[in-house]
Amino acid sequence: MSAKDFPVIVELSTPGRVGFSFPEPDVPERPIERLLPVDQIREAPPGLPEVSELDVVRHYTRLSHRNFSIDEGFYPLGSCTMKYNPKIHEETAALPGFRRLHPYAPAEEAQGALQLMWELERALAEVSGMDRVTFQPAAGAHGELTGMLMVRAYFAARGEKRTKVIVPDSAHGTNPATAAMVGYQVITVKSDSRGNMDVRALRQAMDESVAAIMLTNPNTLGLFEESIVELEEIVHGRGGQMYLDGANFNAMLGMTRPGDQGFDVMHMNLHKTFTTPHGGGGPGAGAVGIRSHLTPFLPVPVIEKEGDLFRLDDARPQSIGKIRAFYGNFGNLVRAYTYIRTMGADGLRQIAETAVLNANYMLARLRGRFDLPYDRVCKHEFVLAGTRQKKRTGVTTRDMAKRVLDYGFHAPTIYFPLIVEEAIMIEPTETESKRTMDEFVDAMLAIDRETQDNPDLVRSAPHTTPVKRLDEVRAARQPDLRWKTRP
Amino acid sequence: MTARQKSVDVAARAQHKYIPATDAEREEMLRVIGVPSVDALFADIPAAVRLNRPLRLPPALSDPEVVAHLRALAERNTHCDSAACFLGAGAYDHYVPSVVWALAGRGEFLTAYTPYQAELMQGELQAGYEYQSMLCELTGMDVANASMYDGASATAEAAVMAKDLTKRNEVIVSTAVHPEYRQVLRTYTGPLGITVAEVPHRLGVSDAEAIARAITDHTAAVIIQHPNFFGSLEEGKALADLAHRHGALLVCAIADPLSLGILKPPGAWGADIVAGEGQSLGNHVNFGGPYLGMMATRQEFVRRIPGRLVGATVDTEGRRGFVLTLQTREQHIRRERASSNICTNEALLTLAAAIYMAALGKQGLRKVAGLNLQKAAYAKEAISGLRGYRLAFDAPTFHEFVVRTPVAPEEINRRLRRHQIIGGAPLGRWYPDLKDGWLVCVTEQRTREEIDRLTSALEEIG
């Protein structure tokens, strides 16, 4: 550590200091050696810091000041749906009856929690047009794994051997990674000039060896798959399953339902569409909706209602098993349920309408100054290209994204999807005001001017963040993944 | 279309507090876009798949109404504050110091995302680095990742990692590993062609002789849990030595890392991968989630560990800073050849765990582990002294133990409700030969008065 470095907690350690308060045992104390074999007893205490409670409070409060959040400002991170996370969700999720409820509490002692899950399942089934929903997956990619395992089990039950999965070239990286985890060979199909999946290419790639297509809709370019009806006919015509990556579900709420589009299975990122806080990268919650032909394969347990009682059903012989312990990220289910009950049917539709309106408004204001490889009405997000700026003065999308930070905003998603060179992916969400969006657009336009007038300023950005541009090459060449000091 | 018609288009909309756009702003935005209505923005959705009716959902509730509704649901549950909880089995009622969520719950952390722009996200990145460091100190391992989903999925991913490292296709798992972890292990490994051989426990601990008979040159890993599902300590070193003699790895699942405040860490007895559940580190039981999947390993295996890693580096002015690193392992770069498809993790819970470990520190972890050990020992002795009740196994335990009961455990639990007690986990659903097996957990949260209340209630029942 040098003097200008922000300390890590262990550097604040002072021998003898404590930050906890536990009682002395109220039971007769035995010598540890009589309770544990001597060779199993820890010899030296773990090398954790020795700090006071105020040390802890100041340290992590200061760290929080070195972090950007939705609470602080605009976070147009495309594909991530960084909308406002209502404070009331934290209150309902923290109710002792939820937060302090043990997962193995007998079902009759957990009726409120089971009812909440059951009601949430009904609501999400209605919104998605699916028949059943499982909440076990902890995140979107985990939902993909769950969904694709069900697809695999479905074909196994039918005695069909299918070995491939089709993904578009614009797909999230999790899609091919998931297909591989489930043992499928990945076939990539190109997008056409309008940013849709190429219908002819799909027709060529699709045959009886393909288990499923994994689509995102609206896709990762923020565009609705205009040929969805044909795509569905091609895939189902050859007996394949339609998987929807629901990362972009926000744009569809109340307007169109994946089940009605022909999808057999989908995941919903509750931390995106249903605004459970992202927590710096998690926890999420990846609900998976399915049409009824996949019901036998749902992970166990499934919640059933009998009369007025809710119970957990484990006896499901065709189930794919379990994908994690217990029932899923329940705390986030409380938040998502609170949200749906606060929005209602009309509110959910307003979300989609406004998210799409906002995105198109920002697109309209930025269109002339940035390249736009697929110039169509977008849905909840759109993808620009920084190619013009790069050609002009060599300033890259990464440079411009870093410069955005200086203007007090989080940067858009960059370099994704992979099919757009120097991609800049902007998703405003419905919770941002016109004023905020205007401020951001003005910043983007100012940065575009800077790339011409003062490219070095952009190239050396950010200038106002707690640290300047970080050396990622060094981090990868000489990995330093933990402190080495022994307090 | 005239302005007047546009007004009709957006009329009668109740303004929602989460959606700031006013009617006037909507019209202005539509004008800039150059379309007559919001509906025109959805014209690319084929009519055949449009939803032409309102969603069938219960009506929207105001804030006071929604809180009242949620409170009513919550109050139907018997929870660890309304009754004395002796349930463990992979989810533990430990005391969570106030500082943990007062800090981890700050909006700056809560409403941030994955640190894609490292310069702006030093807070959560550094907290991740601190978590990784402290988890290494706790487990005695060289490197830890920035979290998996939960203990079960972390254990399953550890098996996949062992397959990648050894290029072998079989894993051996002891039935003394949490039944749900084993279920998840089978779910993950099946499609990848990894065979899972379950070796029955013997008297509540992993059976080293049976594992020695089962292990072959195709064994990628031996998977144990320590303390195991029954609360018993395993002979970790002997099992690690056995695995290593056959070129296999030893994967140690840990369901309660607080045990490491007093038990020798897996890194000290030869574990190659530690996977487990970090819920005990500052997180509530939450009806099973969100939880914290922990994973730590040896330095030489770092390029095969799944999930995100935070690394320290410097900025252009030489100041220390933190970034996500070694990302070529991950799905967004390696796609179908990634070590795992994991993307979103449990970052907020690693922050909570870091705060918890920092607050308890070097002395506190030992202290709380000691309380668990002592109280469980007291309860174990008291219950096993009751007529009709006996300990199922002899092996030393940490804070959980199995009792064989004179009345079915489910029935005992039902009768304990009158005493404001949440009883232990009945084991029959997982172990047919343990239909009278009752897994009791005693954490530092339980008082002597509660333990005595349990004991006298059991006496009455038995």
Added chain:
Amino acid sequence: MYPKDLRYSTEHEWAKVEQRRVRVGVTKFAADKLSDVVFVELPQVGAQVTYMEPFGVIESVKAVSDLYAPVSGRVVEVNTSLSEAPEVVNTDPYGRGWIILVEPKDLKELDKLMTAEQYLKAIGEDPE
């Protein structure tokens, strides 16, 4: 930039005959395209490699590529210094940045590879 005495593969490896053995690395073009190389996963000495099959992996911060063997044979030496200093692949791709040394099954296999001139054309660069 592309020495005349080397042969080049379509996957951007070069091969150089040295006393009946073949030294293998990646081309300047590949090194530039990857940008800062941070890691090279090497095969074991003694491993068999097969013509145009992957034998290792090369990584930069944001990209990863397989390394393909330009010739079949047995690995007799690997460049262990790359674990400490992977950046030499960028700074000296044809010298200190070599990756493996192979005892080839059949040197004639190299005839299937491109000459410097053909390689330049393949990557769309002007021979000048």
